[in-house]
Amino acid sequence: MIVKGYKQAGTGFAGQDQESWTGVWGSVQDLTKSFDCADRDYLAPFFRKFFPRPPGKILEGGCGIGKYVAAYKRLGYDIRGVDFSAETIRxxxxxxxxxxxxxxxxVALPYDDHSFDCYYSGGVIEHFEEGPDGPLREARRVLRNGGVLLxxxxxVNLLRRMYFSTGLQRRDKNLLLQKCDQCALDSMTPxxxxxxxxxxxxxxxxPFFERNGFAIEESIPTDFLWGEVGMLLVSTARRLTRQNLDHTKSLDHTKSLRDQPSAGVLGGSYGSLRRSWLYDFLVTEDWEHPWFRLPLRALNYLSGHMVMLVARAV
Structure with missing residues (x-):
């Protein structure tokens, strides 16, 4: 199932519109804070498992403010990033x-063929209205044979699949979601x-991965805290505690739970939040922990917001 999303003009990121993405990344005011805690969010278990140590080379395509590049470079990885927002890069x-x-x-990376051992692209390839073939084809070009794409x-988790299988649209003031048969440029945009x-x-x-030279080896739903169940939990916590917990993940990451570093991480100056099992479960989603694996798998299958696709260049 494919679900196509539209946003009200002027209310957030819009496909490949550079100006809107520059605005998104411009809203992240505290770069030090973002850099300090980037190795403690829900992607950390994936990076620990799949990022190669030097001499392996890693590229992040669509790096935004470069917080993962900063964090994992500091941890000793050979990583670099690229983004199309010139103002953000400056x-x-x-x-x-x-x-x-x-x-x-x-879709036109400034690197030679087969330059990298691992390529990470988080929440990027879905923003091409014609479909993700272009970025996937270019990722394959710069990856060595046998390299890993994350x-x-x-x-479309279980709850979303049940909802959209009824043929319903989800529509509010700023958002429209509707089921579609294929990825294609749309002359009928609302x-x-x-x-x-x-x-x-x-x-x-x-099929997009396979026809561009990749074999998906693992698919792991993740980020349930921004899915339906997670947002319900956060909403309930707000009401019960009367605290202004901002879990809209509005891309001002300085306000997100996932941007609160644990004590001593990277020696960051914002290391005030103690590491705890609750943090590791809700925020880091540490599926490597034996007690967390099954409940995290169930929660993310039900209402994970994202899915991590681990693919091999073949």
Whole structure:
């Protein structure tokens, strides 16, 4: 199943519109805080497992402010990033001139063939209205044979699949979601809306990977805290505690639970939140922990917001 999403014009990121993404990343005001805690979010277990140590080379395609590049470079990985927002790159380079990020487009990367051992692209390839073939084809070009692609896309989880299988649309003031048969440029975009992104189940996204030279080896739903169940839990916590817990993940990551670093992580100056089992379960989603594996799998299958696709270049 594929679900196509539109957003009200001027209310957030819109497909491959560079200006809207520059605005999104410009809303992240505290770069130090974002860099300090980037190795403690729900992607950390995947990176620990799949990122190669030097001499293996890693590329992040669509790196935004480069927080993962900063965090994992500091941990000793040979990683660099590329993003199409020139203004964002300039801002980050002013903050940290040595950070290995540069301007570029993930459908025409400025690197030689077979330059990298691992390619990570998080929440990027779904924003191409014509479909993800272009970025996947280019990812395959720069990956060595046998290299690993880690890509997250919005996930049509069980709750969403049940909802959209009825033929219903989800529509509110700023958002429209509707089931579609294929990824294609749309001449029937609703008035006042712009294409934003696709959501996929694993079966619908697999053909894109296979025809561009990848074999999906693992598909792991994740990020349930921003899915339906997670948002219900956070909403309940707000009411019970009367605290202003901002879990909209509005891309001002300085306000997100996932941007609160644990004590001592990377020696960060914001290391005030103690590491706890609750943090590791809800925020890091540490599925490597034997007690967490089954409940996390169930929660994410039910209402995971994203799915991590681990693919091998063949």
């Amino acid at each position: 801002r980050v380079k002013d903050f940290d001139p040595d950070l290995p990020i540069e301007e570029g487009n993930i 890509a997250t896309v919005p996930y 008035e006042g809306f712009l294409f934003s992104e696709y959501s996929f189940d694993v079966g619908s996204v697999r």
